[in-house]
Amino acid sequence: EDKVVQSPLSLVVHEGDTVTLNCSYEVTNFRSLLWYKQEKKAPTFLFMLTSSGIEKKSGRLSSILDKKELFSILNITATQTGDSAVYLCAVGGGSNYKLTFGKGTLLTVNP
Amino acid sequence: ETGVTQSPTHLIKTRGQQVTLRCSSQSGHNTVSWYQQALGQGPQFIFQYYREEENGRGNFPPRFSGLQFPNYSSELNVNALELDDSALYLCASSPDRVLRETQYFGPGTRLLVL
Numbered sequence: 001e002d003k004v005v006q007s008p009l010s011l012v013v014h015e016g017d018t019v020t021l022n023c024s025y026e027v028t029n030f031r032s033l034l035w036y037k038q039e040k041k042a043p044t045f046l047f048m049l050t051s052s053g054i055e056k057k058s059g060r061l062s063s064i065l066d067k068k069e070l071f072s073i074l075n076i077t078a079t080q081t082g083d084s085a086v087y088l089c090a091v092g093g094g095s096n097y098k099l100t101f102g103k104g105t106l107l108t109v110n111p
Numbered sequence: 112e113t114g115v116t117q118s119p120t121h122l123i124k125t126r127g128q129q130v131t132l133r134c135s136s137q138s139g140h141n142t143v144s145w146y147q148q149a150l151g152q153g154p155q156f157i158f159q160y161y162r163e164e165e166n167g168r169g170n171f172p173p174r175f176s177g178l179q180f181p182n183y184s185s186e187l188n189v190n191a192l193e194l195d196d197s198a199l200y201l202c203a204s205s206p207d208r209v210l211r212e213t214q215y216f217g218p219g220t221r222l223l224v225l
Contacts, residue, residue, distance in 0.1 A: 004153070034213070041199065041219040042115075043154070048213050088153055097205065098144065098167055099214060101153030 002027040006089050006102035014110050017079050021105045023089030024071040033065055033072050034099065036088040043088055046074070079109045113138060115204050115217035123223045124192050132187045132220045134202030142166070142205040143185040144214055145177060149198045160185055189222075197224045 003026045013019055025033065032050045036043035047056045049065035049072060056063050060079075065072045076083055086106050090099040116135045124130050136143050142161045146154035156169035160179035174190040183204070189196055199221050203214035 036216075041201075041221075042216045043201070045213065045215060090153075097142065098156040098159060098169065099146075099154075099203075100156070101146075103151070103153050 002091065002093065002100040004089055004091050004100050004102035006087075006105050008105060009103065010106040010108070012108045012110065013079055015080060017109075018075065018077045019079060019107060021074040021076075021087050021089075021107070022071065023073070023102060025089075025091045025100075026070065027091045027093040027100060029093045030067070030091065032092045034090045034092065035063055035072075035074050036090065038086045038088055038104065039084075046087075076107075079107075081109050081111055083107060084109045115140075115202060115215055117200075117202050117217040117220050119220060120218065121221045121223075123225065125225050126192055126194060128192050128224075129188065129190045130192060130222060132189075132200050132202075132222070134185045134187070134204075134217055136183045136185070136202075136204035137206075137215055140204035140206050140215070141183050143179055143183065144203045144205070145185070145187045146201040146203065147171075147196075147198045148201055148219070154201055157187065192224045194224050197222060 007022045035046040047063045052067040060077045063074045086104040088104045090101045144159040145157040148154040158168040159166045163179045176188045179185045199219045201219045203216045
């Protein structure tokens with residue numbers, strides 16, 4: 001059975017801090033790993049990673065994938081209160097295009 | 112370009128009833144996936160539709176069924192509702208075959224079963 005494990009499950013930081021969120025996975029026929037941000041309802045797409053070692057960046061957010069060790073990290077630098085959300089990691093694989101999600105990391109950024 | 116929309120936003124039902132949730136995919140997207148998200152959990156895959164046909168199903172019983180229409184909008188039907196069906200139901204659409212894992216989510220329907 002496909003499995004995605006995120007850590008930590010929750011994290012409280014102060015504005016300006018840098019955070020690293022972790023995602024490890026076991027999935028048959030891995031194709032991609034995706035990160036989403038969920039504030040209230042709709043998960044918002046952040047990154048899709050398919051190749052090892054290539055960092056994807058968007059502003060203060062960056063992510064990298066290690067296909068040998070089966071994990072990914074999401075870094076957020078200079079955190080702001082608007083970064084407070086649940087960050088979901090999902091992996092795509094198998095014969096259809098379903099995503100298997102982790103439980104998420106609840107990030108709280110205090111002013 | 113409009114994003115993924117879902118209706119209704121909230122719904123309250125009682126055990127044993129039936130419910131239909133609706134989703135309009137983003138313009139140009141031909142694949143729709145449905146997920147159930149219980150409180151404090153990540154979304155769980157229910158099923159996916161590609162060009163009006165079911166293209167994979169998760170570990171959900173047959174009382175969860177769906178449809179996709181020629182305009183790629185979709186419905187999720189749940190029969191004989193149980194208390195554990197209370198959750199946020201998310202619909203996601205994908206642009207094309209190659210990028211089908213890049214799924215864009217709607218705001219969800221929050222279902223409460225009493």
